[in-house]
Amino acid sequence: MFRSISSFALGVLILVVFLNSVHAATTGCGKTPTLKSGNQTTTINGKQRKWILRIPDNYNSTRPYRFIFGLHWLTGSMTSVDTGSTPYYGLKALAQNSAIFVAPDGLNNGWANSGGEDITFLDTIRQQIDNDLCVNEKLRFSLGFSYGGAMSFSLACSKAKDFRAIAVLSGATLSGCSGGNDPIAYYGQHGVKDSVLPIDLGRQIRDRFVKNNGCQAKTAPEPAKNSKQRITTVYDGCKYPTQYTAFDGDHLPLPDDAGNDAGANSFTPAEVWKFFQQFE
Numbered sequence: 095m096f097r098s099i100s101s102f103a104l105g106v107l108i109l110v111v112f113l114n115s116v117h118a119a120t121t122g123c124g125k126t127p128t129l130k131s132g133n134q135t136t137t138i139n140g141k142q143r144k145w146i147l148r149i150p151d152n153y154n155s156t157r158p159y160r161f162i163f164g165l166h167w168l169t170g171s172m173t174s175v176d177t178g179s180t181p182y183y184g185l186k187a188l189a190q191n192s193a194i195f196v197a198p199d200g201l202n203n204g205w206a207n208s209g210g211e212d213i214t215f216l217d218t219i220r221q222q223i224d225n226d227l228c229v230n231e232k233l234r235f236s237l238g239f240s241y242g243g244a245m246s247f248s249l250a251c252s253k254a255k256d257f258r259a260i261a262v263l264s265g266a267t268l269s270g271c272s273g274g275n276d277p278i279a280y281y282g283q284h285g286v287k288d289s290v291l292p293i294d295l296g297r298q299i300r301d302r303f304v305k306n307n308g309c310q311a312k313t314a315p316e317p318a319k320n321s322k323q324r325i326t327t328v329y330d331g332c333k334y335p336t337q338y339t340a341f342d343g344d345h346l347p348l349p350d351d352a353g354n355d356a357g358a359n360s361f362t363p364a365e366v367w368k369f370f371q372q373f374e
C-alpha cells in the first residue's frame with residue numbers, strides 16, 4: 095500500500111517535472127528558424143523599428159536557450175551595444191553561445207517609451223523570438239546602461255512575469271513604470287559620483303524591487319568618494335535574488351573599482367553574468 099502510494103507520488107512528481115520542463119520551452123523549439131542573425135525590422139504603431147539579433151553559433155533548435163536584451167544608452171544605438179570591444183556590455187563573450195542576444199534600437203537614440211510604445215516593441219520582439227527560436231521562457235533577461243537601464247526597469251515594471259531578472263547599470267525612472275508591483279530578480283549598480291543620474295535615482299529603482307521581492311529591510315552601505323572601492327549588498331529573505339553595488343565612480347557602464355572605464359576588465363560583465371547564471 096505504502097509502496098504503491100509512494101510510487102504513485104513519484105510518478106506524479108516525474109510528470110510534473112516533465113511538464114514543467116516542456117512548459118519552459120517556447121514554441122520555436124524544434125522548428126527550423128526563419129530568423130537569421132543581423133538587422134531586423136518590425137513595425138510598431140506604424141513606425142518601422144530596428145533591432146539586431148544574434149543567434150548562437152551551432153544553434154540547436156531543441157535546446158532552450160537563455161534570451162538577453164541589451165538596451166543602449168542615450169545617444170547610443172543598437173549598433174553601439176552589438177559592436178565594439180564589449181558587445182552586450184561584455185555578456186556576449188561570457189555567454190559562449192549559450193544565449194540569444196537582441197539589441198533593439200530606441201527612437202531618437204533613447205527610450206522615451208511614449209504611450210508604452212517601447213514596451214510594445216520589446217514585447218513584440220520577445221514573441222517573435224519565442225515563435226521562431228528555442229528559448230527557455232524562464233531564462234529571459236534584460237540589461238542596459240543609463241536610458242537602457244531605465245528601459246530595463248520599465249520592462250520589469252510591466253512584464254516581470256516574462257523575465258527572470260534585469261540588470262540596471264546607473265539607471266533612473268526615465269521610461270516610466272506601468273504596473274510596477276510584481277517581483278523579479280534585480281541587479282543594480284550605480285556610481286557614488288554619478289554626475290548625470292545622481293545615485294539617489296538608482297536607489298529609488300532598487301527600493302521598488304526590494305519591496306516587490308519582499309526582502310528584509312537592510313542598509314546598503316556605499317563607498318566614500320575617492321575610496322577606490324565598491325560595496326555589494328545582497329538582500330535577505332527575498333522572493334527573488336536582489337542585489338545592489340555602489341562603486342566609486344561617475345556615470346559609466348563598465349567601471350573598475352576606482353571608477354575608471356575598464357571595458358572588458360570591468361567588474362560589471364562578470365558580476366551581471368554571475369547573477370544571470372544562477373538561474374537554471
Ligand SMILES: *[C@@H]1O[C@H](CO)[C@@H](O)[C@H](O)[C@H]1NC(C)=O
Binds near residue numbers: 132133173
Ligand atoms: C545594420 O543596420 C545598421 C544601422 O542602421 C547599419 O549601419 C548596418 O550597415 C546594417 N548592417 C547590414 C548588414 O545591413
Ligand SMILES: *[C@@H]1O[C@H](CO)[C@@H](O)[C@H](O)[C@H]1NC(C)=O
Binds near residue numbers: 154156157158
Ligand atoms: C541539442 O540539444 C539537445 C537538448 O539539449 C541535446 O540533447 C542534443 O544532444 C543537442 N544536439 C547536438 C547536436 O548538440
